[in-house]
Amino acid sequence: MTGLGPVAWPPAPIGTERLVLRESEARDRAAFIELFASPEVRTYLGGPRSREELEAAVPEVPGRRPGLFVVDLDGAMIGMITLDRRDAERPGHVRPDAGEAELGYVFLPEAWGRGYAAEGCAAALGWFAGALPGEPVVLCTQTANDRSMRLAAKLGFTEVERFEEYGAEQWFGVWSMVTASR
Numbered sequence: 001m002t003g004l005g006p007v008a009w010p011p012a013p014i015g016t017e018r019l020v021l022r023e024s025e026a027r028d029r030a031a032f033i034e035l036f037a038s039p040e041v042r043t044y045l046g047g048p049r050s051r052e053e054l055e056a057a058v059p060e061v062p063g064r065r066p067g068l069f070v071v072d073l074d075g076a077m078i079g080m081i082t083l084d085r086r087d088a089e090r091p092g093h094v095r096p097d098a099g100e101a102e103l104g105y106v107f108l109p110e111a112w113g114r115g116y117a118a119e120g121c122a123a124a125l126g127w128f129a130g131a132l133p134g135e136p137v138v139l140c141t142q143t144a145n146d147r148s149m150r151l152a153a154k155l156g157f158t159e160v161e162r163f164e165e166y167g168a169e170q171w172f173g174v175w176s177m178v179t180a181s182r
């Protein structure tokens with residue numbers, strides 16, 4: 001499922017202490033390609049895609065859709081944060097009608113280890129809680145993805161279940177403003 005539902009998009013750029021979350025622009029194209037081509041970034045996401053294929057496929061202004069935030073540090077894209085509706089066919093749900101909002105995050109390796117992902121995701125979750133009050137957000141990550149597991153815990157996601165998908169163990173968790181602020 002795509003589209004976040006009844007939210008005004010794009011919101012005004014969201015500023016944090018060090019970052020800005022904003023809609024994508026043409027100048028972000030190289031960073032988008034890097035995120036999909038990087039073996040490091042794609043370790044737990046199905047592996048890297050070829051640069052040639054990406055150069056041909058990625059549009060002039062990539063990633064323009066509701067729920068996709070470019071994370072900007074001093075005017076340059078360092079990663080992206082997504083909030084999408086989770087497919088009903090996939091395992092892992094917290095609502096009987098499925099279609100939960102799901103958080104995703106990918107950052108360029110040179111931006112890892114500085115707390116940028118945590119800072120950006122906290123802001124995206126705060127925006128979501130304001131836009132759709134009371135709605136939970138879910139997250140699914142391979143248990144082998146240590147950095148992602150640490151980030152999920154730091155953001156206040158709590159485990160719902162674990163299951164096998166794509167040949168690996170997945171951790172499935174949920175966040176809501178109410179439980180996160182406890």
Ligand SMILES: CC(C)(COP(=O)(O)OP(=O)(O)OC[C@H]1O[C@@H](n2cnc3c(N)ncnc32)[C@H](O)[C@@H]1OP(=O)(O)O)[C@@H](O)C(=O)NCCC(=O)NCCS
Nearest residue numbers: 041105106107112113114115116117118140141147148151
């Ligand atoms: C998952 C991912 C976003 C995590 O990035 P990250 O930079 O490790 O996450 P954080 O923003 O929480 O940063 C945490 C680190 O910053 C350090 N840090 C440094 N300065 C900091 C500051 N000012 N504030 C907070 N943390 C800081 C923390 O100590 C921590 O270090 P550690 O990793 O050595 O424990 C990143 O690894 C990534 O893009 N991976 C590839 C994509 C992917 O697998 N995504 C998951 C899909 S489900």
